[in-house]
Amino acid sequence: MGKPAQPRVLLGVGGGIAAYKAAEIVRRLQDRGFRVQATLTAAAQRFITPLTFAALTQDKVVTELFEPGAAQPDSASAIEHIEVPLRADAFLVAPATADLLAKLAHGLADDFLTTAHLAYQGPLLVAPAMNVNMWNHPATQANLAVLRGRGVHVIEPDEGAMACGMYGPGRLAEPDAIAAEVERVLEAGRGPRDLEGLSVLITAGPTREPVDPVRYISNRSSGRMGFALAAEALRRGARVRIVRGPVALEPPAGAEAVAVETAAEMRQAVLERLPSSDLIIMAAAVADYRPRQVADRKIKKSDAALAIELEPTQDILAELGRLKGDRVLVGFAAETNDLEAHGLDKLRRKGCDFLVANPVGDAAAGAGMDSEENQGLLLGAAGERIELPREGKAAMARRIFDGVAPALARRKAHV
Numbered sequence: 007m008g009k010p011a012q013p014r015v016l017l018g019v020g021g022g023i024a025a026y027k028a029a030e031i032v033r034r035l036q037d038r039g040f041r042v043q044a045t046l047t048a049a050a051q052r053f054i055t056p057l058t059f060a061a062l063t064q065d066k067v068v069t070e071l072f073e074p075g076a077a078q079p080d081s082a083s084a085i086e087h088i089e090v091p092l093r094a095d096a097f098l099v100a101p102a103t104a105d106l107l108a109k110l111a112h113g114l115a116d117d118f119l120t121t122a123h124l125a126y127q128g129p130l131l132v133a134p135a136m137n138v139n140m141w142n143h144p145a146t147q148a149n150l151a152v153l154r155g156r157g158v159h160v161i162e163p164d165e166g167a168m169a170c171g172m173y174g175p176g177r178l179a180e181p182d183a184i185a186a187e188v189e190r191v192l193e194a195g196r197g198p199r200d201l202e203g204l205s206v207l208i209t210a211g212p213t214r215e216p217v218d219p220v221r222y223i224s225n226r227s228s229g230r231m232g233f234a235l236a237a238e239a240l241r242r243g244a245r246v247r248i249v250r251g252p253v254a255l256e257p258p259a260g261a262e263a264v265a266v267e268t269a270a271e272m273r274q275a276v277l278e279r280l281p282s283s284d285l286i287i288m289a290a291a292v293a294d295y296r297p298r299q300v301a302d303r304k305i306k307k308s309d310a311a312l313a314i315e316l317e318p319t320q321d322i323l324a325e326l327g328r329l330k331g332d333r334v335l336v337g338f339a340a341e342t343n344d345l346e347a348h349g350l351d352k353l354r355r356k357g358c359d360f361l362v363a364n365p366v367g368d369a370a371a372g373a374g375m376d377s378e379e380n381q382g383l384l385l386g387a388a389g390e391r392i393e394l395p396r397e398g399k400a401a402m403a404r405r406i407f408d409g410v411a412p413a414l415a416r417r418k419a420h421v
């Protein structure tokens with residue numbers, strides 16, 4: 007048997023000051039086993055030469071839509087803008103200038119890169135880089151929203167000192183982080199589509215319980231785990247609805263997301279959607295307590311100690327455990343100690359089919375809430391016990407669905 011084909015990345019280089027970093031991106035992609043072909047816009051060639059990329063990629067660098075000689079009937083280059091993107095497994099635009107983002111968002115096709123973009127059908131990633139004012143401009147942000155809405159992966163720029171002397175977001179993400187994202191997107195594209203025809207409801211993020219009109223009690227949940235689960239469910243073909251507390255992150259494109267604030271609002275939104283769901287995953291960190299009284303005016307500062315009396319919120323997971331019927335219910339438990347024993351206890355008490363027990367506090371050593379990584383145990387009511395090693399939340403989401411999918415298939419077979 008021959009070696010498996012190397013996945014191919016088409017790298018589109020835009021005309022920004024960060025174009026020189028695109029050479030480093032080629033190297034980092036190659037480190038990860040990708041074969042890279044580059045195309046440079048006219049403006050990009052003012053910053054870096056095609057020769058650099060030809061030498062690094064050992065492949066032809068495309069710079070022109072209308073190549074000399076393209077009109078010859080036997081010319082291979084005549085339809086390169088179709089053929090080159092067809093060969094690519096991923097299309098990465100880095101750096102993506104403000105101008106390129108606008109062109110991609112609006113479907114302009116006046117050079118090779120933008121024409122190839124329209125002919126291309128696989129995953130598209132853009133790594134923007136520009137001056138902070140250009141980045142913050144409503145036009146740029148609107149173009150990014152259009153691209154995100156279309157399922158384009160936007161690799162967020164870093165914040166920091168920029169070539170123009172200003173400080174802020176807009177600096178090209180690190181080349182290795184960009185290469186890692188290409189790898190992640192391509193890996194996420196593989197795997198089963200075992201949730202087709204199913205409706206998945208996922209809660210994510212914290213809740214906020216008001217103390218007075220300006221203060222609230224909340225927790226560190228970022229929504230990352232819930233959104234990673236949503237992205238994985240989408241990839242496996244499910245209809246995905248997210249009920250999310252206040253988070254800074256954007257939910258994955260393709261999911262229907264509703265924003266709530268308090269535990270009571272989350273409960274309401276989840277119960278409304280329960281009848282039309284096949285699988286419910288409660289990844290939100292719902293407040294267990296809320297202030298008994300919410301002051302209708304801002305509580306004035308004084309030197310005296312202030313006691314706020316808390317009352318329990320309604321336990322959404324336990325309620326779902328009672329109401330779920332033959333739907334599959336997955337809960338989350340954050341534990342500081344005795345992960346398995348506490349997890350099994352919660353699994354039974356709440357009537358879940360599965361419980362993801364994950365360590366928090368010292369036991370988690372930097373993983374878990376408000377971090378990129380997570381770990382734990384997936385425990386099932388039918389005796390399933392799956393170790394979830396420490397890894398990125400996208401990878402952990404994949405493992406969770408691998409563990410839960412057989413139970414869903416069994417339910418489906420019964421109906």
Ligand SMILES: Cc1cc2nc3c(=O)[nH]c(=O)nc-3n(C[C@H](O)[C@H](O)[C@H](O)COP(=O)(O)O)c2cc1C
Nearest residue numbers: 020021022023024047049050103104105106135136
């Ligand atoms: C020195 C210099 C640096 C530039 N850097 C950037 C940049 O970092 N990001 C950006 O969006 N535009 C930048 N521009 C503006 C772009 O070069 C210009 O918008 C160009 O039309 C983009 O072409 P493209 O669509 O091929 O990327 C820069 C221009 C100059 C002269």
